[in-house]
Amino acid sequence: MLSALKFIYSLTGGLFICMGTLRGQVKDSLVSQELVDLFLKQLDSLPSLIADGKMQRIHSGCLLPGHIEYHRVVNGIHYYFPDDALRLDKRKRPGYARMHAIKNQTLYYYEKKEYTKAIRLFEAALQIAKENKFYFEELHNLRPGLNNNCFLSGDFETAMRVSTEGLATAEMIGDKKQAAHFNNAIGCIHLKLGNHPDARRYFTNELKGAKELRDTSTTGHALLNLADLAVAEKDYDKAIAYLDEALMTYRSKKSSGTFTPVEREGYIANKKASVFKLKGDHKKAMPLVLTALAILRENEAAFNAYDKAEIYINTADIYNHVLLPDSAILFSQKGMEIARSIIHREFMRDAYEQLAIAYSQKHDFPKAFTYQKLFTKLKDSIAEETNQREIYQREAALQLELQRQMQQSTLQRQRTWRNIIIGIAVLSIVMVIFLYNRYRLKQKNRYQKELNRQQIELFNAIAATQEQERKRIAQDIHDSLGSILSAAKLKMAEVKDNKPELSGDEKFISGINLLDEASSELRNISHNIMPATLSKLGLVPALKNLAEKISTHKGLQVHFIAHELDSRLEEQTEISVYRIVLELINNVVKHAAATKATVQLIKYPDHINITVEDNGKGFDAVKMNEEKTGIGLGNVMARVEYLKGKLDIDTMPGKGTTVVVDIPFA
Template identity: 25%
Template sequence: MHFISEASKFKSINSDSSLLFIRKAVDLSVRSKSLILISRAVQKLGEYYMSHEMYQDAAACYIKCLRIEEYRKDELRIASLNDNLGLLYYYMEVFDKSLDYHQKALDIYQAYNDVPGIARVLNNIGSLHSSREFCEKRTEEEKMADFNTALDFHRRSIDQYSLIHDERGVAKVNQDIASVYNKMKKPEVALGYVQKSLEYYRKINNPEGIEGVLFTLGKTYYRLKDYKRSIEAFRESENIALAGRLTGGIQYLYEALAMPYYDIGDYKNAYNIYIKYMTIRDSVYNAEKSRQIIELETKYQSELKQQEILRLTAEKKRKNSLIYLLGALIMLLGFSVIYYIRLIYKNRIIADQNIRIKEDKILQLEQEKQYLAARSVMEGEEAERSRLASDLHNGLGGLLSGIKINLSSMKENAVITHENVSSFNHAISLLDTSISELRRIAHNLMPETLNHYGLKTALEDFCSQVSPAGLPKIVLQFFGEEIRYTKELELTVYRIIQELVNNSLKHSGADRIDIQLFSEPDRVSAQVSDNGKGFDSTAVEKEGKGKGLQNIRDRVTALNGKFDLRSRPGEGSEITVEFIIS
């Protein structure tokens, strides 16, 4: 029910939002398997279709609801749906069917003594009789009989609304009665009814009601030839409609507003407002309305150029048919040239847009090519590092370890003079140092800790290995969760930090190097900063120096990451890289 009330709220403001809420109401009601909720939601959908002149869809909705209520045997709901079908055929201008459905609804409401329902249907029947001339061909006498019948039903409707003190219903019927008297060419009688209706809507401050009654009031003043008040009423109605976004059917307001302007000789406003009407109406070309526009435009132009026309009247009389023909040809040629120039300009714009699109595609392809190239280089480099690390560790490392074992065995089993023991021990010590250095080089080429334990542990090992005995002090800070990312991403982050720390150790002259690693499920970021001598980052980039920085950029580009460098001479440096996990 919430979505149905929201749909009613947006009915006059935003029809798209209204339809959205109605569809949500239908979906929820179907899921709930509640027949009454389904019936109410589908009925609201039918009302939406009817307001947008989609009569076949509206009829299908009402018929479905009617079958549900007949199954449920809910007579008042059946009456409501019959009333809706009566309105549907009213808009379709099928008088007999409309009256038949309204009468069925009225019979049920009367049987249940449902006063609001009786009042509403009586008013609808009155409106149907007042519009019968649009459904059937009627003589003037028949039209007057229809209008009197309509007034009788409207008055009976007011009696019912008065019984339950429904002032809103009375105001609505008073507006409809005013419309009937206007059709009967009795605007002086209509004026009293429409003013009563307006007074009520102003009292309750109902913008939608005020806007509709002002439209009727404007038409009434127009029939009374009080064009000033007619324009004022129409303009106030327009302002309320625009302010409250109550723009459904506003084209009919503009159509009516153009007429008093036209009758007072204000052809400029009449023309502009009628153009608004034609634009909003957005329907098939109508020859009669086009003739009116041309006439209004001609009169407007004539008013502006009256003095010039008077001055040229004598000269125009002397012109012969050849001059007229020549003028027509020149005008035709002028229009042709303008059209051709505009066509060329439009084609040029389209061509420029196509060129820009192609250039953007080429740039995108080049960037993708650079990404692939950078990634291929990185993958090849890491594969070679891995191979070298494996060869050094398994090959040369194993060989050196074997030599050490054999030498140690010789020391224990062979007889060595006292003078040679010191040299022998020094040789074994050098061999231990070589094995340690070999393992360090192999670890730098491909850190096994990274593969087994992840970034945090690998970076802790790296910092402990490269930290000197004195300064600079290397501080690693880890924020977030210990998450394992793809092997490629972890290795890239590790290599970048490794390169940045080595650069700081070699060139910065800092006494402190800070490493910060941020690990999140959807993001990994690393920052390396020092308090060293810094450098001019702009000059380095322009001169193409700094191969280490370029390598880092290539690694970041290969994984579509972000790179940020901040450094000035004497202020240290700070480099940040970030990768988004998609």
């Protein structure tokens, strides 16, 4: 994901780095008339400036005629005009100059990191471009620049609107270069919001367009985007394949636009090392990260500060895994120094963590404790910001979907009314009434279907949000309190090293044992909220683990059986089945007074069957249904109903209980 966002920034970086501005001229209005007049003067002089060789010609990479830029600097102000500007109608020149002046002013707010104000200016300039069909400025400068500020401010809703409109315009005029760019931007937004199928579709379109253009740089970036998507989906072998293909793409050309081939070699080596590290294969990760490090040392000027910091910290992490703390400390400090210079909090957090681990391995517990505290404090701060941003992103995603539905509904109504008008001119009054009534009936049915679909989507969104929140809470409990307990154990170990006589002290040993018990209890709480076995190994191992734990601690023997479940199900299906079984087993533990229970799962081609049976005291199912008692069983019924499943309860007092659930696959 980071590489994709850096690619978007690279496409718009020239706009901000080279654009320049008049300092001190930002007033209450959007732009000063003085600045507009300066751009108008340069625009009027453009033919003679080109003829005299005072304008530098820049090729944008676009194949459309007229999409070539000319550039010059006057008194610190950078002027960029496309070849199309030479043929502007005189009536459009003032608006064109005003658009450029507004665009120029965005740098003032961009440098102050006031992205909301920069976005407002970009929107104003973009409106002028759209009204006057200044396609080059719209597609190559304004929309990419606006997107860049939206990404930096986390405004993905605006970024999605800007990118989808830009993609439609680029396809309309045949600008394949920018169509690939907007496919990239939309794919990045979907990846950021966790919409992996949509992200894959747009990244694939970007790759297809780049290959048609034979654009090495864009092709390489599209492959890197697909690699990031594969990592997000935990398909690490596919990620490695995409990275290898991207590397061969960059090697096929001496120069690859924004990045140099040697820099790409180092960057991709580091990315591959990270993927192997995620797979737990540190032996393969080590030579790759050392390759990236060697390339960085020999070509330091070719790397940006972000990639340098990432390579150093990744190197430190791998050295810690192979128990070489001195090397880990060296590279952690290098990475931390760069991270501080660019104010990159995530890199600073990771550097603190590696330093804490390295000093712990060296038994330098005071330093380990110091860096552990720094890591925990910064990590909690970032996590809080991330949670707020994720809430905003989820709201933005729902808003985007609502806008899409409204647009489709509007288009559908327009088409329908057009057909009705044509029908009125051709058919008789009776036929018109008949068609109108039929139309109303169709609208009602369509509305009902849409309402049902939205209810299902809302349930899925709520369920996904709940599971995500469970994961976050479990992770926060494990990481935050776990870090504190780990730090406490480090301190106790340090005291023990410094005072060997305490080894025989019962109170001291009791304190260490209490810390161990606290750590164990913390893991149990975290597991109960969201079992790690479910996300890592799947449904069957998670339910086996649940059965074993209950059989060990609750005085109830739970027997678990699974048939035809050799492969994993979809994540949402596994979570739903696990929650249903967990609720039913909890009911057995709390109410059944049973000594034995059996949980059976059978996978069929179109559904999964769940059976939970116990030898407990049973209950009156008819009475329970009439009185609406039993919150736990009510939760199971509600979940099964939303999943369009079937539930059957066979029980009576003194005869035990059998619950059968059938859940269809989506």
